[in-house]
Amino acid sequence: MITKAVIAGGGIGALTTALALQQDGVEVTVLERRRHLADVAGGVGLMVWHNGTSVLQRLGVGAEIAAVSAEIRAFEFRNWRGAHLMRWDVAGLAERLGSPTIGINRGDLHAVLLDALKPGTFQLGVECTGYKQDADGVTVTFADGGSERGDVLIAADGINSVIRTQLLGPRKPRYAGYTTWRGLADVPEADAPTDYACKFWGPGKRFLYYRVGGGQLYWLALTRAAEGGQDAPGGRRAAMLEHHRGWHAPVEAIIEATPEDAIDRHDITDHKPFKTWGSGRVTLLGDAAHAMTPNMGQGACQAIEDGLVIAAELGKARDPEQGLRSYEDERRKRTAYFQSHSRQVGVMGRWKSPLAVRARDAMVRAAFKGRVSRMHETEMRTGP
């Protein structure tokens, strides 16, 4: 059993871990480099699948999360002209598993987790730069010359983790070949149902929408594009409309309803699975350990699962190092699976020739009737 954990980074992975550890009686300090909370918990949506909400329920924040999110009861895939490809009965699976799939604003999820932590746990404006460890503990150092010591250091500092760079050497994220535009809009229920997610597949492009808390509609477009591309100043909405001209309703209406300043643009990157996640009293967690493309909506869900597992393994270990290695052993295979499957889905999403697109539509129709739906249920059941 450990008495104190230091967590570098203050995202969803860090806060879930902090909560799980505090519930086991561990003292925790979470160190976030950003100075303002609004910058940590940016205003875009997340789909948290059954496996993620199951962990949040077990951590005692299920009701608070339900109050600020929107349950997704059905998920459809259509092609860009609106032809139906598959429908998932998400509500049925929620009933079988005992946990829902939800759409939630990232900031709202962050706020619920933060509220559940002991006051003073979360510190803004602390940039971690590296660590030193010895037989009795580990000290994380800061850009301003300060430091913090604990029994373990958990690096939840994201895809470009500096702690991972010290541990494994530089690892540049790889560009997935597509860029995302994301937006939040007020769209009437008549145009887009409230308990439903829909992903449209087009040539080299996809468009997903669902509701988050407060009835707002979140959308995400994934488009094959050169890395580092930019829109003309003030031209994101125009670019999106151009990309999705003629797409099945309500795609154009959703984009039209989105204010220009509520749209962001972001190149999609991931990492190949790492064989090593830690050494001694240091380990990686969340995107620092297993950054994945967003195609399966599992990046944050896997970070949430990590939090529960690391607390459980540290709680039963005879010493901190053994606890961290057990956590890594438990998590490596499952997260690598999502990293590689997510990447494969993204490769299919880039297909743009008419022949490839027709083949993909046929594959999706056939596969989702049985095999993929069964795989999905297994993926949801086999979390911690």
Ligand SMILES: Cc1cc2nc3c(=O)[nH]c(=O)nc-3n(C[C@H](O)[C@H](O)[C@H](O)COP(=O)(O)OP(=O)(O)OC[C@H]3O[C@@H](n4cnc5c(N)ncnc54)[C@H](O)[C@@H]3O)c2cc1C
């Ligand atoms: C377009 C898109 C859509 C997505 N959709 C979904 C979805 O629907 N469902 C889902 O489950 N996942 C989704 N994800 C993935 C999800 O966003 C990430 O997997 C998740 O946020 C990872 O959380 P984290 O806490 O590990 O890392 P992060 O959220 O990246 O947090 C890391 C934190 O560490 C801080 N930090 C960095 N360096 C330092 C330092 N040196 N010192 C101190 N602090 C530092 C950062 O400021 C940041 O706040 C999506 C991702 C993208 C890009």
